[in-house]
Amino acid sequence: MSEALLDIAGLRVTFAGGTAAVRGTAIAVNRGETHCLVGESGCGKSVSALAVMNLLARGASRSADRLRFAGEDLLSLSDTGMARLRGNRMAMIFQEPMTSLNPAYTVGSQMTEVHRRHKGSSRQVATDRAAEMLARVGITAPGMRLGQFPHQLSGGLRQRVMIAMALMCDPELLIADEPTTALDVTVQAQILRLLAGLQRDLGLAVLLITHDLGIVARVADRVSVMYAGEVVESARTNDLFARPQHPYTRGLLDCVPVPGKIRPGEPLGSIPGVVPRVRAGFQGCGFRDRCAFAMPECAAEVPRHAAGEAHDYLCRLAADWSGLRGAA
Amino acid sequence: MSATPAIEVKSARRTFRTSGGLFGTAREVVAVDDVSLAVPAGSVLGIVGESGCGKSTLARLILGLLPTTAGEVLVDGQRLDGMDRRFRAELIQPVFQDPFASLNPRRRIGDIVALPLVAQGKFAGAEIGRKVAEMLERVGLASDMAGRLPAELSGGQRQRVAIARALILRPRIVVCDEPTSALDVSVQAQILNLLAELRREFNLTYLFISHNLAVVEHVATEVAVMYLGRIVEQAPTAELFHAPRHPYTRALLASVLTPEPGLGVPDVGLGDILPDPANIPPGCRFHPRCPVAIERCGSVAPPLLAAAHSRVECHLAVAGAA
Numbered sequence: 239m240s241e242a243l244l245d246i247a248g249l250r251v252t253f254a255g256g257t258a259a260v261r262g263t264a265i266a267v268n269r270g271e272t273h274c275l276v277g278e279s280g281c282g283k284s285v286s287a288l289a290v291m292n293l294l295a296r297g298a299s300r301s302a303d304r305l306r307f308a309g310e311d312l313l314s315l316s317d318t319g320m321a322r323l324r325g326n327r328m329a330m331i332f333q334e335p336m337t338s339l340n341p342a343y344t345v346g347s348q349m350t351e352v353h354r355r356h357k358g359s360s361r362q363v364a365t366d367r368a369a370e371m372l373a374r375v376g377i378t379a380p381g382m383r384l385g386q387f388p389h390q391l392s393g394g395l396r397q398r399v400m401i402a403m404a405l406m407c408d409p410e411l412l413i414a415d416e417p418t419t420a421l422d423v424t425v426q427a428q429i430l431r432l433l434a435g436l437q438r439d440l441g442l443a444v445l446l447i448t449h450d451l452g453i454v455a456r457v458a459d460r461v462s463v464m465y466a467g468e469v470v471e472s473a474r475t476n477d478l479f480a481r482p483q484h485p486y487t488r489g490l491l492d493c494v495p496v497p498g499k500i501r502p503g504e505p506l507g508s509i510p511g512v513v514p515r516v517r518a519g520f521q522g523c524g525f526r527d528r529c530a531f532a533m534p535e536c537a538a539e540v541p542r543h544a545a546g547e548a549h550d551y552l553c554r555l556a557a558d559w560s561g562l563r564g565a566a
Numbered sequence: 567m568s569a570t571p572a573i574e575v576k577s578a579r580r581t582f583r584t585s586g587g588l589f590g591t592a593r594e595v596v597a598v599d600d601v602s603l604a605v606p607a608g609s610v611l612g613i614v615g616e617s618g619c620g621k622s623t624l625a626r627l628i629l630g631l632l633p634t635t636a637g638e639v640l641v642d643g644q645r646l647d648g649m650d651r652r653f654r655a656e657l658i659q660p661v662f663q664d665p666f667a668s669l670n671p672r673r674r675i676g677d678i679v680a681l682p683l684v685a686q687g688k689f690a691g692a693e694i695g696r697k698v699a700e701m702l703e704r705v706g707l708a709s710d711m712a713g714r715l716p717a718e719l720s721g722g723q724r725q726r727v728a729i730a731r732a733l734i735l736r737p738r739i740v741v742c743d744e745p746t747s748a749l750d751v752s753v754q755a756q757i758l759n760l761l762a763e764l765r766r767e768f769n770l771t772y773l774f775i776s777h778n779l780a781v782v783e784h785v786a787t788e789v790a791v792m793y794l795g796r797i798v799e800q801a802p803t804a805e806l807f808h809a810p811r812h813p814y815t816r817a818l819l820a821s822v823l824t825p826e827p828g829l830g831v832p833d834v835g836l837g838d839i840l841p842d843p844a845n846i847p848p849g850c851r852f853h854p855r856c857p858v859a860i861e862r863c864g865s866v867a868p869p870l871l872a873a874a875h876s877r878v879e880c881h882l883a884v885a886g887a888a
Contacts, residue, residue, distance in 0.1 A: 278750035392840045422616040423777060424834050427821035431831040449751060452780075452823030456831050475827045493755035495784040496824055497807065505762065506784070508755035512720045 241309065242266035243443045244290065244328075244411055248303030251282070251289050258518045259285040259298075261467035265445075267411065272437055272444040274454040274475075277464035280513050283447045286464070287413050290445075291330055292320045308410060326356040329404035333416040335396035339388040345372075345399055346384030352406045371402040376432060394425035401433065405440070412437075415447045430457055451494050455479060460548075463487050466516050466524025473549035481558065483543070483551040486525045523553070531555060570643040571604040572739050572771035573611075573628055573658075578602070578637035580623055584844060595844045597623040599795035600637070605788075607738070610765070610772040612786030612803070614779055614818065618843050620795040621775045625743045628773060629660050642738060652686050659732035663744035665724030669716040675702075676712030679730045686735070697734060705730045705760060722753035726760070733764060741773045746781065758785060779822045783807050788875075791815045794841050794851045801876035811878045813856050850881065858882060 244267040251260040260282040267273040275283045289300045290312070305312045307328060312320070324330075332338045340348055349371070350364035359367070365384065372380035375398040388396055397417060404412055414433065418426035434457055437444050448454060454461055455475065462472040463484065471484040482488045492507025511528040523540045526532040535554060544550050545557040580598040597620045605611045613621045626632040628639055630646045639646045641658050659682075662668040669678055676698055683694045699709055705726040716724055725745065732740055742761065746754040762785065765772060776782050782789055783803055790800040791814065799812040810816045821834045835857040847854050853863035860881065868879045 278752060394840065423779070423821045424616065424817055424836055425840075427823070427831055427834045428836070430823075431833060434831055450823070451751070451825040455825040455827040456823050456829060458827075479825065479827045490752060491825065493751050494825055495758075495780045496826075497780060497783055497822075503762065505759045506755040508759060509752040510756075512722060512753065513750065 241306075243269045243308055244445065245304060245306040246286075246290065246302065247305075248301075249286060249289060249305065250301045251285050251294065252299050252518050254297035256518050258467055258516050258520060260289065261516065261520070261524075263464070263467070263469050265462050265469065265472075267443050267445050268460075269410070269443050270437075270441045271459045272434070272446055272457055273460045273462065274458035275445060275447045275462050275464060276449065276451065276454050278449055278513050280515070281464040282467040283464045284415050287330070287415055287445065287447055291324055291328070291413065292317075293324075293330075322356070325352050325404075325409075326407045327409050328411040328413065329407070329409040330413040330415065331397070331400045331404050331417050333419050335393065335400045335420075336388060338400060339396060341388055343387075344384065345386055345388065345391070349384070349399070349403050349406060352403060356407045367406060368402070371405055372399070374405070374436070375399075375402045376428075377402070393421055394429065397421065397429055398432070401429075401436070405436065408440075409442070411443045411445065413445045413447070416449070417446070418453070419449075433457070451491065463490070466514055468524060468552060470525065470553070471549075471551040473545070473551075477546065477549050481545065481549070483545045483549070483555075483557060483559075484525075484553050485529050485531055485555070487551070489528075570607070571640075572607040572609075572642060573603070573605040573773060574640040574643075575601055575603045575624075575628065576638050576640070578624070578627055578634045578639060580620075580627055580632060581635045593844050596795050596846065597843060598627060598634075599846075601792075601795075601797055602637075603790060603797065603800065605739075605771055605773060607771050608769060609787045610774050610785055612782035612789040613773065613775045613792060614777065614782055614789060615792035616777065616841070618794075618841060619792040620843070621792050622743055624792070625660070625741050625773065625775055629658060629741050630654055631660075655682055655685070655737070656735050657737055658739040658741065659735065659737040661725070661728050661732050661740060661742045661745045664748050665721055665728050666716075666748070668728055669724055671716050673715075674712065675707075675714050675716070675719070675727055678716070678727060679712075679734055682731060682735050698730075701730045701734050704764075705733075706756075720753075721749050722756060725749060725753075725757050729757075729760065729764070733768065736768065737770075739771045739773070741775075743775045744777070745774075747776065747778070754781075761785070779818060780824065791818065794843060794846055796851065796879065797877070798852065798880070799876075799878045801878075805876060811876075811883045812852075812880050813858050813882070814852050817855075817857075850879075 247264045249260055249263040252258050263286050277283045288294050346368055349368040353359050353364040353367050368384055369380040372383055377383055377398055418429050458475045461475050461478045462469045465486050471487045482491055489509040495506055509528050516524055522537040526536040540552050540554055542550050542552050543557055578598055578601045582595045582597055584593050584595055615621050627634055680694050680698045683689045707726050746757050774785055786803050788802050789806045790797045793814050799815045810819055817834045817836050820832045836855045839854045849865045850863040850868045853859040862881055868881045871878050871883055
């Protein structure tokens with residue numbers, strides 16, 4: 239296996255207030271692969287992505303053992319060097335397209351700006367490219383849409399425009415942060431289907447951030463589950479759903495109502511307590527306060543175990559331990 | 567089960583006037599169009615549909631927070647319009663989506679939960695204090711929470727406060743409008759389980775509005791599907807999920823992404839035309855997006871096909887093709 243396109247190890251982000259948002263995250267996104275980063279609000283999944291793009295808010299500090307993109311070391315890259323990558327070889331789309339599109343400029347002028355800046359293309363070439371990309375994401379009458387303002391588009395259309403804009407310069411990596419959370423279910427399915435098709439056709443690497451295990455199951459090749467700033471489990475998608483190891487992953491899977499699995503009226507599985515805010519200097523397992531299997535030693539450093547090929551998890555329990563749901 | 571439905575809506579209609587902006591002409595938006603339904607006491611009616619389909623407006627009509635433009639709403643057999651507000655509060659209560667917006671940030675939790683009792687004006691201070699403490703304990707909040715402010719609570723705890731406030735008067739009916747949509751998955755399950763326990767314990771009737779079909783399938787006994795202001799299909803939950811008759815219901819079900827790897831993202835078969843409540847298409851209002859529409863759908867409104875426990879509005883359901 240060649241080197242991962244995006245290779246992150248030991249990523250740490252601490253905010254000025256002393257909150258340790260990301261605590262030693264390791265993620266590897268391979269070329270042509272969709273990697274899902276899944277977790278609940280505040281677990282550090284969005285912050286990890288922003289740290290990769292070097293878009294963290296002022297006051298946040300980032301460090302990492304390794305942060306490489308296509309063989310290039312992002313940690314030592316200058317701001318201009320990073321700006322040359324962003325929107326060009328690595329692009330990002332966000333949850334709420336209305337807040338990431340500029341309301342004062344037309345779709346066309348925002349889309350062409352990216353291309354003219356990074357590729358040095360003429361207005362005409364950039365406009366042709368924008369129309370081509372709008373058609374590529376399934377927008378009919380792209381010429382008309384180029385002249386419209388963001389508020390004239392529906393939520394689903396705006397997200398398609400965002401995707402088209404992100405793909406203007408033919409990036410190798412697309413980071414999508416909850417791209418369908420603000421959309422209706424039918425539109426969500428359409429957008430995800432579009433993303434999956436583009437990923438396949440263009441050979442894109444996609445890092446998809448979501449809280450929705452249904453989305454993970456349907457689009458991901460690999461999954462990393464985050465909790466309290468750490469990747470607590472990482473595996474191929476089939477493997478994660480078939481043999482979840484970390485007590486948090488198991489608990490999370492039990493929380494989701496699955497038609498046919500839990501009879502109506504029966505209680506859902508749930509995880510007691512709430513997601514903790516982790517301060518800098520926190521030691522041990524971040525899940526131990528909510529874990530039914532916590533022991534005193536969980537307050538010390540937790541080992542990362544392997545559970546078969548390309549499957550690891552952060553817990554002192556041995557692989558394929560039985561518990562919560564019997565032999566999993 | 568008593569013969570009087572807990573909620574009965576008869577041909578309810580609600581329109582809004584929107585300003586057309588500086589130069590535009592004012593338009594009329596029909597948010598709820600000729601909706602009739604009956605919710606038997608003790609059951610859970612789930613209402614599903616996309617944003618703008620009128621499900622929240624319907625909830626507000628049933629809560630009496632908005633008057634109907636036409637038609638009427640009966641709660642426990644009594645007409646809502648003209649009903650005394652204090653009396654209404656003892657019958658029906660809401661739980662809203664966003665526990666960050668529905669709790670007064672300047673009031674302490676104990677005062678927020680006590681307010682419905684205080685507003686009734688017939689309870690003594692000591693009795694109010696006792697009832698509040700009991701209810702906070704019942705929804706799973708520690709007693710010291712009473713002195714805290716909403717900002718000190720997590721989303722799940724705030725939703726517990728909203729539920730305690732809704733139940734403090736021991737109403738018969740609770741309208742839950744997207745009660746778990748703002749919550750994390752692990753907390754959503756806690757709140758759904760709590761709502762289910764409380765329903766059994768207090769013999770409540772729920773109107774449960776959600777865009778999450780998996781959640782609705784789990785909690786509802788019967789489901790109504792709304793599209794652009796109308797109920798296009800209604801049936802007992804198992805029937806609706808296993809044998810959907812309306813093409814829109816089928817599209818909604820197809821778009822549910824269950825956590826089953828390997829299935830990929832389904833093709834829901836809908837075009838890119840999105841529904842606009844201010845511009846309702848003629849004939850069947852779903853026809854511009856419908857994958858199986860026939861010529862008649864574009865001009866003739868589909869008939870209502872009603873059986874004892876189910877109803878559907880679709881031309882193809884008549885022909886038996888659906």
